[in-house]
Amino acid sequence: xxxxxxxxxxxxxxxxxxxxxxxxxxxxxxxxxxxxxxxxxxxxxxxxxxxxxxxxxxxxxxxxxxxxxxxxxxxxxxxxxxxxxxxxxxxxxxxxxxxxxxxxxxxxxxxxxxxxxxxxxxxxxxxxxxxxxxxxxxxxxxxxxxxxxxxxxxxxxxxxxxxxxxxxxxxxxxxxxxxxxxxxxxxxxxxxxxxxxxxxxxxxxxxxxxxxxxxxxxxxxxxxxxxxxxxxxxxxxxxxxxxxxxxxxxxxxxxxxxxxxxxxxxxxxxxxxxxxxxxxxxxxxxxxxxxxxxxxxxxxxxxxxxxxxxxxxxxxxxxxxxxxxxxxxxxxxxxxxxxxxxxxxxxxxxxxxxxxxxxxxxxxxxxxxxxxxxxxxxxxxxxxxxxxxxxxxxxxxxxxxxxxxxxxxxxxxxxxxxxxxxxxxxxxxxxxxxxxxxxxxxxxxxxxxxxxxxxxxxxxxxxxxxxxxxxxxxxxxxxxxxxxxxxxxxxxxxxxxxxxxxxxxxxxxxxxxxxxxxxxxxxxxxxxxxxxxxxxxxxxxxxxxxxxxxxxxxxxxxxxxxxxxxxxxxxxxxxxxxxxxxxxxxxxxxxxxxxxxxxxxxxxxxxxxxxxxxxxxxxxxxxxxxxxxxxxxxxxxxxxxx
Numbered sequence: 001x002x003x004x005x006x007x008x009x010x011x012x013x014x015x016x017x018x019x020x021x022x023x024x025x026x027x028x029x030x031x032x033x034x035x036x037x038x039x040x041x042x043x044x045x046x047x048x049x050x051x052x053x054x055x056x057x058x059x060x061x062x063x064x065x066x067x068x069x070x071x072x073x074x075x076x077x078x079x080x081x082x083x084x085x086x087x088x089x090x091x092x093x094x095x096x097x098x099x100x101x102x103x104x105x106x107x108x109x110x111x112x113x114x115x116x117x118x119x120x121x122x123x124x125x126x127x128x129x130x131x132x133x134x135x136x137x138x139x140x141x142x143x144x145x146x147x148x149x150x151x152x153x154x155x156x157x158x159x160x161x162x163x164x165x166x167x168x169x170x171x172x173x174x175x176x177x178x179x180x181x182x183x184x185x186x187x188x189x190x191x192x193x194x195x196x197x198x199x200x201x202x203x204x205x206x207x208x209x210x211x212x213x214x215x216x217x218x219x220x221x222x223x224x225x226x227x228x229x230x231x232x233x234x235x236x237x238x239x240x241x242x243x244x245x246x247x248x249x250x251x252x253x254x255x256x257x258x259x260x261x262x263x264x265x266x267x268x269x270x271x272x273x274x275x276x277x278x279x280x281x282x283x284x285x286x287x288x289x290x291x292x293x294x295x296x297x298x299x300x301x302x303x304x305x306x307x308x309x310x311x312x313x314x315x316x317x318x319x320x321x322x323x324x325x326x327x328x329x330x331x332x333x334x335x336x337x338x339x340x341x342x343x344x345x346x347x348x349x350x351x352x353x354x355x356x357x358x359x360x361x362x363x364x365x366x367x368x369x370x371x372x373x374x375x376x377x378x379x380x381x382x383x384x385x386x387x388x389x390x391x392x393x394x395x396x397x398x399x400x401x402x403x404x405x406x407x408x409x410x411x412x413x414x415x416x417x418x419x420x421x422x423x424x425x426x427x428x429x430x431x432x433x434x435x436x437x438x439x440x441x442x443x444x445x446x447x448x449x450x451x452x453x454x455x456x457x458x459x460x461x462x463x464x465x466x467x468x469x470x471x472x473x474x475x476x477x478x479x480x481x482x483x484x485x486x487x488x489x490x491x492x493x494x495x496x497x498x499x500x501x502x503x504x505x506x507x508x509x510x511x512x513x514x515x516x517x518x519x520x521x522x523x524x525x526x527x528x529x530x531x532x533x534x535x536x537x538x539x540x541x542x543x544x545x546x547x548x549x550x551x552x553x554x555x556x557x558x559x560x561x562x563x564x565x566x567x568x569x570x571x572x573x574x575x576x577x578x579x580x581x582x583x584x585x586x587x588x589x590x591x592x593x594x595x596x597x598x599x600x601x602x603x604x605x606x607x608x609x610x611x612x613x614x615x616x617x618x619x620x621x622x623x624x625x626x627x628x629x630x631x632x633x634x635x636x637x638x639x640x641x642x
Contacts (some may be wrong), residue, residue, distance in 0.1 A: 031070065034066055034070045034072065035072055035074075035075065037066060038063050038066050038067045038070075038072055038075035038079075039075065039078070041059050041060075041062055041063035041066070042060070042063050042075065042078045042079055042082055044059055045057075045059040045060045045063065045082055046082045046085070056086060057086070060079055060082065060083055062443065063075060063079050064076070064079050065442075065443055066442065067079060069441060069442070073106050073109065073110045074106075074107075074110060074112055074115070076106055077102075077103045077106040077107045077110075077112065077115050077119075078103070078115065080099040080100070080102040080103040080106070081099070081100065081103040081115065081118060081119055081122065083099050084096040084097070084098075084099035084100045084103065084122065085122070087099065093126060093129065093130065096122075096126060097123065097126045100119050100122050100123045100126065101119075101123065103115065103118075103119040104116060104119035104120065104123065107119060113146050113149060113150065114146065114150050114152070116146060117142075117143045117144075117145075117146030117147050117150070117152075117155070118143075118155075120139050120140075120142050120143035120146070121139075121140070121143040121155070121158075121159060121162075123139050124136045124137075124139035124140040124143060124162065125162070127139060128162070128166065133166055133169065133170070136166065137163065137166050140159055140162055140163050140166070141163070143155075143159055144156055144159040144160070144163070147159060153186060153189075153190040153192065154190065154192050154194075154195060156186060157183045157186050157187050157190070157192055157195035157198075157199070158195065158198075160179045160180075160182055160183040160186070161179070161180065161183045161195070161198050161199060161202055163179045164176045164177075164178075164179030164180040164183065164202055164206075165202065167179060168202070168205065168206055168209065171209075173206060173209070173210055176202075176206055177203070177206060180199050180202045180203045180206060181199075181203070183195060183198070183199040183202075184196060184199035184200065184203070187199055193226055193229075193230065194230075196226060197222075197223040197226035197227055197230075197232070197235060198223075200219045200220070200222045200223035200226070201219070201220060201223040201235070201238070201239060201242075203215075203219040204216045204217075204218075204219035204220035204223065204239075204242065205242070207219060208242065208245075208246060213246050213249065213250060216242075216246055217243065217246060220239050220242055220243055221243075223235065223239055224236060224239040224240070227239060233266045233267070233269045233270045233272075234266075234267075234270060234272060234275070236262070236263075236266040237263045237264075237266040237267040237270075237272060237275045237279065238263075238275065239263075240259045240260070240262040240263035240266065240279070241259070241260070241263045241275065241278050241279055241282060243255075243259040244256045244257075244259035244260040244263060244279070244282040244283075244286075245282065247259060247286075248282065248285055248286060248289075251289070253286045253289050253290050254286075256282060256283075256285070256286040257283060257286045257287070259282070260279050260280070260282040260283040260286065261279075261283065263275065263278070263279035263282070264276055264279040264280065264283070267279060273306055273309065276306055277303065277306060277307065280299050280302060280303045280306070281303075283295075283299050284296060284299050284300065284303070287299065349433065349434060349437060352433070377401075377404055377405065381401070433457055436453045436454075436457050437457075439453060440453060440454070485526050486524040486525055486526060487524065487525075487526075487527060488522050488523075488524055489522060489523055489524070489525055489527055489530060490520075490521070490522050491517050491518075491521045491522060491523060491555065491561065491563060492515065492517040492518065492519050492520075492521060492555075494527075494530060494531065494534065495515050495517050495534065495553050495563075496515060497531075498531070498534055498535050498538050499513050499515060499538070499553075501535065502535075502538055502539065502542060505539075505542050506542060509542065509545065509546070509547050509548075509549070509591075510547055510548045511542060511545055511547075511548070511549050511550060511551055512548075512549075512550040512551070513550070513551045513553070514550065514551070514552045514553065514554075515553050516552065516553065516554035516555070517553060517554060517555040517563065518555050518557075521555050521557070521561055523561055523631050523632075523633055524633065525611050525631060526610075526611070529607045529610065529611070530607075530611075532603065532604070532607060533604045533607050533608060533629065534563065534565070534629070536600035536601065536603065536604050537565050537604060537627045537629070538551070538553075538565060539600065540600065540601065540627070541565050541566075541567040541569065541625070541627070542567075543591070544567065544569035544570050544571075544591060544625070545567045545568060545569040545591065545624075546568075546569065546570070546591040547591070549567065549568040549569060550567075550568050551565065551566070551567045551568070552564075552565075552566045552567075553565050553566075554566070560630055560631060560632050560633055561630070561631055561633060562628055562629065562630045562631075563628070563629050563631075564626055564627070564628045565626070565627045565628075566624060566625075566626040567624045567625055567626075568624045569591065569624045569625060570591060570621070570622065570624075571619045571620045571621045571622055571623050571624050571625055572619040572620075572621065572625060573621050577617065577619055580601065580617060581617060608629060608631075611631055611632070612632050613629060613630055613631040613632065614629075614630045615627065615628070615629055616628040616630070
């Protein structure tokens with residue numbers, strides 16, 4: 001016995017572990033699908049942020065939800081990396097840096113070197129913007145080492161240009177030249193236009209700072225040619241501003257005015273107001289040198305107007321971004337709350353699975369008892385051979401064998417019914433339950449659909465619970481018999497309670513139910529048994545009644561009370577009616593495609609017989625069916641009946 005209990009406990013532990021893993025991961029094929037979806041959402045959000053901040057935040061929230069619920073760490077790392085980019089471009093540097101470090105931490109934990117490099121690159125840019133030059137340089141070098149390991153040439157080029165910019169700011173001109181020259185060579189080998197023009201522009205800045213304006217102009221002109229081909233209006237504006245500065249140094253004021261005007265035009269095409277301000281400052285400086293008062297006044301007015309617009313735009317944009325940020329954070333909190341709720345649902349599902357495993361083990365133990373009984377039958381057959389000469393003994397023995405075989409056949413039929421019900425009728429609703437919960441957890445349905453799905457979940461739960469009650473009640477009666485504990489029961493109130501229990505399926509099919517049982521009609525009987533009898537008959541009536549049909553429950557009294565349950569359903573032809581009356585294990589699907597176990601009517605007959613009652617069925621195709629249960633009135637003295 002101790003070994004058996006240990007075996008059962010081990011089996012339950014393994015089954016529970018398997019169920020929880022499957023509830024969490026959903027299988028390898030599904031994991032791959034979720035990974036692809038999260039990666040796609042992150043990339044779409046990265047692209048969308050350039051022109052629609054609301055959509056970008058919404059998409060990132062979905063990717064966070066999916067990545068969190070499926071524990072996809074790489075997806076989370078990229079989510080934080082891209083969200084930080086949105087924060088940084090809108091001036092929320094601290095929030096951006098916090099998300100960059102989150103991305104780096106996750107990438108380090110899973111050993112994703114490439115995304116570690118991407119996070120380090122952005123962290124370095126943020127540090128550089130905050131004036132932490134030394135720290136930024138160290139992080140840039142770490143990122144470049146990782147990019148080199150993965151052969152990411154374009155990222156290596158961009159990092160070298162960033163490192164060269166740091167050295168240029170520190171006035172380490174030789175080191176800066178090495179970085180810019182290497183970046184230019186790498187860009188040309190990889191045919192990377194942005195890297196080429198950026199390297200040329202940086203070499204122009206370097207030449208300008210070292211006093212070689214001839215080479216500075218040459219480099220910047222070359223970068224402008226590439227900007228014109230792309231075209232890159234920002235780069236064109238930046239290059240012309242630098243040429244205007246060089247022209248001012250050389251006192252070529254007309255050239256400075258020409259370059260400043262070009263820079264102003266290119267910056268205006270992309271609404272780059274800061275570049276427009278720089279271009280106007282070059283123009284004003286040149287006009288002052290030429291003492292052209294009218295032009296000075298004109299461009300000063302233009303500068304004031306631009307600065308006014310910039311201030312208004314920045315104020316409006318900041319307020320708008322804060323609103324979007326607040327909305328995004330609220331969405332994030334809702335997602336985290338939903339994730340916690342989904343964990344509870346998974347635990348509930350695991351509990352249901354364990355209950356099913358216990359029922360399966362009980363069925364297995366019953367089957368072992370059946371096999372043991374079968375072995376006893378073989379022993380009995382051997383004894384039959386030994387007493388073959390005695391006709392009287394043989395006759396008695398044959399009768400005993402016949403009776404034993406009949407019991408074994410009944411036991412075998414009961415086993416088949418139990419296994420069929422457990423493996424299909426109880427398991428199928430649980431599989432549907434799992435599918436519904438996953439749809440809700442993945443946010444693949446809207447609130448209205450979620451409400452409908454949860455209604456289906458409740459209906460399946462009620463049906464499974466009813467079937468389980470029937471099954472356990474019948475097994476208990478079959479294996480050890482059941483005594484009837486009679487009490488006085490008001491049949492009208494009993495019917496009212498059962499109608500309320502079936503409120504959801506009745507509402508779903510919009511069936512009108514009329515309870516016309518006499519208010520004072522009572523019988524003496526076992527309350528739980530009578531509940532099971534009339535619950536199954538009412539469920540059967542609902543199953544075969546179409547949408548907007550009606551069910552009438554009424555009573556009559558011909559020496560003993562009779563309860564009639566009449567429906568306006570599809571009815572039965574003579575062939576089907578004979579199968580039902582023959583006490584066969586028989587079922588069909590209802591008008592709403594409802595499944596049945598074929599078990600309820602068998603149980604009803606058994607329990608009605610225990611009450612010395614009768615079940616009468618009348619039915620016609622297309623005109624519905626009437627199930628009538630006649631019960632003896634009984635008396636308080638007959639409390640115990642076999």
